[in-house]
Amino acid sequence: MNVPAWNPAVEFMEREALEQRQLAQLRQTVAQALKTPFYQRRLAAVGLTDSKDIASLGDLRHLPYTTKDDLREAYPYGMLAVNLEQAVRLHTSSGTTGTPTVVYHTRRDLDGWTELVARCIVATGATAHDVFQNMTNYGLFTGGLGLHYGAERVGMLVIPASSGNTSRQIQLMRNFRTTVVHATPSYLLHLHAALTLEGVGLDQLRLQKAFIGAEPHSEQTRCKIEDLFQIKAYNSYGLSEMNGPGVAFECVYQTGLHLWEDAYLLEIIDPRSLQPCAEEENGEIVLTTLQRQATPLLRYRTRDLSHLVGGHCRCGRSHRRLARIKGRSDDMLIINGVNIFPSQIEEVLMKVPEVSTNYLIQVEKRGAMDRLAVKTEIDARLFTGNPRALDDLRERISELLRSAILVKPAVELHEPGSLPVSEGKAKRVVDLRPVF
């Protein structure tokens, strides 16, 4: 076997053995969960009071889902399964809505997390010979510390640069001949612009790889980063509720992200019906922790959308692969039974120069049918004064959208600057349908 691997015994484990291990670990996780006030109540409601009642992996289906709201309600101690003296660290996130969530770690939890990150790093071909500059935020955010400990375990020379201060990042990269960086895709694009501005050529750097994560990004963005820096960029997936980075990662073949199935039990469900998705169908990722002591989570709804990549990876790992994250299930709209994401609409509008990328999606009920309207702004610079050209433009956008999302929306054109400006998570969707 010439594929680099940190823990070959686990990473190439036969599926049958892997599933046996999952079942044993699931029982332990349920036993651990039953120590928390939250799960005692939640599991008693479905008649589960003893982890021995879990007879097979299929029994997972009988367990209730856990949501981010559950984590918020249980804050700060409702989901803590160990005595506080056993907990050695916590990571808390305030989120955008205000109420925080918290995940505690025992020493063994941290050790397990570090092991998973080490596997991710080595799967990309990085080794102890590499110099690793960690450009993500250290602190309560899990990206910095997560990769830090994994990289140290692999034996890389770690530069805990943290995020920001681009001139300093460049200086560190040059002085210490950084070969691998970890950053968000948008920061890497910014970094490249800064390199150009400071007149630092790629020949003055030794960069070979980037680990990119914490932001959903397209294959185009990855290719762009690889092109700009003449490196390989590997997609990283994680979320703070599941430790952080180290949940799934691309191997050298870059064909989907191997999810470490000895640590996480994976389900992909239809976010509407909550039923399992068919093989390779798009849906919401649901994860159950299999190794965590302090904060066990059962069937946690990540809200992240993806699908399984079929077939076997050339690397030979038995752990299945997720496709890159498509978006958040919170953003998903169902129009006359068709799943639509605002990002798909944005992509189409980006290709039409006569309109800006500011848009608003409005859904209404017209009789039994949903009516989708896409409102966008015209670009003042390309306005000719010809009303017929505007009618043609509206029709052209409508047709482009129909081929992209399979629903033909009513396209509306509006004055420049009349729609809400895009600021991070600007509200793009107005759903006026009555709630049943």
Next chain:
Amino acid sequence: MAEQLSVFIDNRPGRLNAVTGILRDQQINIRAMTIADHRDFGVAKLLVSDPALAQQALAEHGFAVALQPVLAVAIEDRPGGLHDLLEILAAHQINVLDAYGFVVAPSRQAIWCMTIADLAEATRLMTEQGLRVLKDRDLYAL
């Protein structure tokens, strides 16, 4: 050649008077105005006393605005006055894409404005037939 101002306006209360307010603030007079309704928006066409200044002021306020040449012809305000003009165009197979008219001196003079693909040819014909084609400054001297 006279120029007409085209302004893109959202089809909702308060937008049209945003346009007229900006023109008033610039002391610009409106000679004629028409609006075509396109459901979610309208395109207003205006003949104003200072088209270039109006364009600049509206653009500064974020409006999508364009200046287009238009054929403005003085005709007599009497039965058959417009018909005589249109007969000339029809006889030469010239198509009128868009048009509007207004009276400047009741029972004496009216102005007919047209958007035409070949403006030069139409202008030549009008002049040849003894009709007066107005420039911007003629329109406001009326």
